[in-house]
Amino acid sequence: MTTALITGANKGIGYETARLLAERGVTVVIGARDSRKGEEAAARLGATFVELDVTSPATVKAAAATVEERFGSLDILVNNAGIGEWGLPSATSATLMRDLYEVNVFGVVEVTNAMLPLLRRSPAARIVMVSSEVGSFASAIDPDGPWFDMNALAYQSSKTALNMVTALYAKELAPIKVNAICPGYCATDLNGFQATRPAAQGAAVSVSMALLGDDGPSGTFVNEEGTLAW
Ligand SMILES: NC(=O)c1ccc[n+]([C@@H]2O[C@H](COP(=O)([O-])OP(=O)(O)OC[C@H]3O[C@@H](n4cnc5c(N)ncnc54)[C@H](OP(=O)(O)O)[C@@H]3O)[C@@H](O)[C@H]2O)c1
Incomplete structure (x- = not known):
């Protein structure tokens, strides 16, 4: 049995990641901060729900305990939960930026460290970080690139931090x-x-890295076409 926990899996790319992994025979655990939405998503997929707000260490700890109790170990962690904010640097307060980093960066560290003991029990553990090309330095400073006109301080820099x-x-x-x-x-x-x-289609990229074979890479940043510049 292969077990996967996906954060922010009640909707969007996270839900689709859970759905596609379940289709591939993976036992899926839906992490969601809203119990009602999480329960509904899990019921649709025949999956397990755990309450998990990535900004709440208590729920993260409880989620790890539930996964341990139910499954004993964890093979795949998809750090998918994320929030957006599109303000220019001059219009972005440090408070707003801090709130966004709580989810997009610090939440990832909280969840990853909490799940590590369970991942270490897996013979082939995989961690997928759902980042974005708009967090790429190379993309942000390329005047000919598709994202040059985007200048969203909090979101873009949070994904840059996530890449590191x-x-x-x-x-x-x-x-x-x-x-x-x-x-x-x-x-x-x-x-x-x-x-x-x-x-x-976006979820399929997470799935490809979640189901990497033993010969697959680690420490890379990819989209569906291949390797992205950091
Ligand atoms: N959509 C894109 O074009 C795009 C492009 C590049 C990268 N991404 C990344 O893809 C990931 C998924 O985004 P999405 O597009 O699917 O957006 P979405 O539909 O808004 O889904 C975001 C998910 O994250 C959850 N979430 C937010 N804050 C949370 C918290 N504190 N604890 C736990 N869960 C939390 C949301 O839960 P609630 O329903 O409770 O709010 C929701 O389940 C994000 O990391 C995003 O940055 C998206």
């Missing part, structure tokens, strides 16, 4: 494979469904 978090965990945790992915610009609540790409 990924690289450093990957160095420490081998043979656990730790990779960052960009799902692409997908239609979800995060962007008011302005994108046209289905969430499932």
Whole structure:
């Protein structure tokens, strides 16, 4: 049995990741901060629900205890939960930025460290960090690139931080494979469904790194086309 925990899995890319993993025979645990939404999503997929607000160490600890009690170990952790904020640097308060980092960066560290003892019991553990190409330095400073006009201080820099978090965990945790992915610009609540790409297409990138074989890479940043520049 392969077991996966996906954070922020009640909707959007996280839900689609859970759905696709379940289709592949993985035993899925839906992490969600809202019990009603999480229970509903889990019921639709025949999955297990755990309450998990990534900014609440108590719920993270309780979620790890539940996974341990139910499954004994964890094979796949998808750090998917994230929030957006699109203000220019001059219009972004440090308070707002701190709140966003609580979810997109510190929450990832909280969840990863809490789940590590369970992941270490897996013979082939995988950690997927759901990042974004807009957090890439190379992309942000390329005047000819598609994201040059975007200048969203909190969100973009949070994903840059997440990329470094990924690289450093990957160095420490081998043979656990730790990779960052960009799902692409997908239609979800995060962007008011302005994108046209289905969430499932973005989720497929998470799934590919969640189900990596033993010969797969670690410490990479990829989208569906291949390696992205940091
Ligand atoms: N959509 C895109 O184009 C795109 C592109 C690149 C990267 N991403 C990344 O993909 C990931 C998923 O985003 P999405 O587009 O699917 O957005 P979404 O539909 O808004 O889903 C975000 C999920 O994160 C959850 N979440 C937010 N704060 C949380 C917290 N404190 N604790 C636990 N869960 C929390 C949300 O729960 P609630 O329902 O309770 O709010 C929801 O389940 C994010 O990391 C995002 O940055 C998205």
